[in-house]
Amino acid sequence: MxxxxxxxxxxxxxxxxxxxxxxxxxxxxxxxxxxxxxxxxxxxxxxxxxxxxxxxxxxxxxxxxxxxREIGYLAQMAEFDSRFPIRVRDLAAMGAWGGFGMRRRLDRAAQDRVSAALAEAGVLSIADQPIHTLSGGQLQRTLFARVIMQNAPxxxxxxxxxxxxxSTEAHLLAIIDRWRNEGxxxxxxxxxxxxxxxxxxxxxxxxxxxxxxxxxxxxxxxxxxxxxxxxxxxxxxxxxxxxxxxxxxxxxxx
Incomplete structure (x- = not known):
């Protein structure tokens, strides 16, 4: 191994x-x-x-x-400023900036990847919602979607x-299990x-x-x-x- x-x-x-x-x-x-x-x-x-x-x-x-080249990182919730004016889908897409660049518009394939990450994290239905309106669990799911987008080893x-x-903990643990099973x-x-x-x-x-x-x-x-x-x-x-x-x-x- x-x-x-x-x-x-x-x-x-x-x-x-x-x-x-x-x-x-x-x-x-x-x-x-x-x-x-x-x-x-x-x-x-x-x-x-x-x-x-x-x-x-x-x-x-x-x-x-x-x-x-890429390490997926999720900091403690207390270190994240949820007042930042950004939507759920945009926060998740930030995980792909290393591959797409901050100033480059995401193409259709990248947008589909963002939607897939949001769906896996269970927040696709609130993708256009500003993050300051989220509950703690919704915000953490969104941050997990950002880590999914990083696609890091x-x-x-x-x-x-x-x-x-x-319920949120069990959902996020399933994502962690997938990461481990993927190597x-x-x-x-x-x-x-x-x-x-x-x-x-x-x-x-x-x-x-x-x-x-x-x-x-x-x-x-x-x-x-x-x-x-x-x-x-x-x-x-x-x-x-x-x-x-x-x-x-x-x-x-x-």
């Missing part, structure tokens, strides 16, 4: 605070990495480092096949399910342990000055979650006891 990028001996933080040190792992095509941690553990900082928006303290990324999503309902690599920053993790192949847990990477079930253990200050002992005890109680009799606990 093709390696999209390699993290090598990465130390990340700021002059007065080290978030973690000496992290190494690979991300391959067709894998989805969940990045978790308490507030301030370095989740968004890790994404910014991947986008080359900040420099690591040491180490960094290797791109075996070269850095992709690597996709970075920073807390994409904040302030959306369960794209997805890095997904999530705030809490949820059904989102059922759609991820790998996990990176940050916190307590450490970074732990591996398969989801191997990383998200009570010992790691407590030791890396993601949750208290009582929270971990309750969560894993509840999970065990819902496992059907005779089924294997994972």
């Amino acid at each position: 093709t390696t999209v990028f390699e993290v090598r001996d990465l130390s990340l933080g700021y002059p007065n605070k080290v978030l973690f040190e000496h992290l190494s792992f690979d991300i391959q095509a067709g894998r989805t990495l969940a990045v978790l941690g308490a507030n301030g553990s370095g989740k968004s900082t890790f994404v910014k480092m991947m986008l080359n928006l900040m420099k690591p303290l040491s180490g960094g990324l290797n791109w075996p096949a070269g850095r992709p 690597l996709i970075l999503l920073d807390e994409p399910f904040a302030a959306v309902d369960q 794209r690599a997805v890095v997904l920053v999530v705030h809490d342990l949820s059904s989102v993790l059922d759609h991820c192949t790998d996990a990176l847990l940050l916190g307590g000055g450490r970074a732990t990477h591996g398969a989801v079930d191997d990383v998200l253990t009570p010992e790691n979650l407590i030791g890396q200050k993601y949750m208290s002992e009582s929270q971990a005890s309750w969560m894993f006891r509840s999970a065990a109680s819902t496992t059907p009799e005779g089924a294997e606990h994972v």
Whole structure:
């Protein structure tokens, strides 16, 4: 399987605070990495480092096949100004500017691509609506349509399910599953342990000055979650006891 990028001996933080040190792992095509941690553990900082928006303290990324010309990126909702005077279809079309250019009118084929992306995201019916009229879920669907238009081999999503309902979350997770099945690599920053993790192949847990990477079930253990200050002992005890109680009799606990 093709390696999209390699993290090598990465130390990340700021002059007065080290978030973690000496992290190494690979991300391959067709894998989805969940990045978790308490507030301030370095989740968004890790994404910014991947986008080359900040420099690591040491180490960094290797791109075996070269850095992709296009990286799909969806920032946290709080970083997006929904007052910008633009329609839903125009916001989605912005994802294609790398291929079409800002000043060039989209031809019919490009317009059809925009409509297809809006349809997949579930917002084609409001394509001509200004974005300041959208609900949080509608805006996030539109931003997903913009990422679809980027058609990138690597996709970075920073807390994409904040302030959306369960129906929207399920719809967007189906898009993420399609990306993975197409052989794209997805890095997904999530705030809490949820059904989102059922759609991820790998996990990176940050916190307590450490970074732990591996398969989801191997990383998200009570010992790691407590030791890396993601949750208290009582929270971990309750969560894993509840999970065990819902496992059907005779089924294997994972």
